[in-house]
């Protein structure tokens with residue numbers, strides 16, 4: 459993507475959305491032909507077969523393979539935390555980034571268990587974006603540049619990417635973005651996040667209502683992102699869009715990552731066809747967002763952490779789906795008799 463100084467930066471993003479490649483139909487046809495010959499009753503691997511077909515559709519080769527999976531975690535800070543919207547202080551964002559580097563966080567363990575790469579992107583943690591109840595989070599050029607920066611996560615031949623985040627206060631940011639994009643009341647979109655009490659929940663509701671009020675009905679998805687979003691949400695939206703162009707299948711994590719995906723969905727409902735939603739977060743409004751976008755999450759384990767943990771767990775299943783399809787013998791190869799009636 460070129461960010462020429464004369465063009466409006468959001469125009470570059472809009473062009474990328476307008477020119478999204480579709481699924482690889484030839485790869486899907488080849489996938490189906492081979493899948494029909496594998497040593498199992500037709501359809502007996504259920505959703506695993508759908509997942510393998512999805513991989514074939516979005517990264518092309520006849521036999522879906524996952525050789526370089528990555529979890530990308532985008533970290534940012536948010537001025538809205540002054541409104542008391544999180545159970546934890548903002549300083550935890552940086553402390554957790556250090557914990558990721560030291561290998562002590564939850565996401566590190568899932569990456570070890572499933573052999574996934576992990577990269578952490580620190581998005582100006584010293585410069586929290588302004589409190590969205592009072593001012594826009596980002597300037598247009600900055601928002602577009604952060605989206606472009608997110609695409610950096612795809613460097614180095616990654617062939618499956620899990621999208622995660624770390625940012626104290628960002629369930630409030632995600633709620634504001636989703637409320638701005640999809641409407642409804644602030645209360646429809648707020649939940650406990652890290653575990654706020656009832657008074658904290660009320661502060662979150664007021665903050666989201668005030669932020670959305672400031673939008674004065676603006677529904678342009680990139681404007682919603684810029685005005686009531688944050689850096690990690692912008693970077694996650696950018697990497698999801700970049701992945702589409704680079705033919706890298708995406709696994710989206712929970713509520714916060716879904717808010718980033720929703721920005722693209724609101725621009726074009728086909729924009730998430732290369733994405734799988736790893737899990738249903740226990741954050742209550744995640745189900746609402748997924749229902750609006752007609753997406754069916756893979757796992758439902760009552761998790762509500764973020765960091766890409768739900769996406770990374772799902773990546774283990776996706777890796778297994780790819781291995782099943784590429785590794786199984788055909789009836790002919792194995793000398794197993796086919797169906798009689």
Ligand SMILES: Cc1cc2ncn([C@H]3O[C@H](COP(=O)(O)O)[C@@H](O)[C@H]3O)c2cc1C
Pocket residue numbers: 543544545546550554623624625626627628629630650651652653654763764765
């Ligand atoms: C120790 C710790 C580790 C985390 N890892 C992810 N989050 C998650 O919680 C935050 C969002 O919740 P809220 O909007 O309530 O602040 C994000 O950083 C998210 O990634 C964490 C939160 C904490 C406290």
Ligand SMILES: O=C(O)c1cccnc1
Pocket residue numbers: 629651652711712713714715739740741744761762763764765
């Ligand atoms: O589902 C999520 O993304 C989530 C839920 C709670 C806290 N942080 C993230």
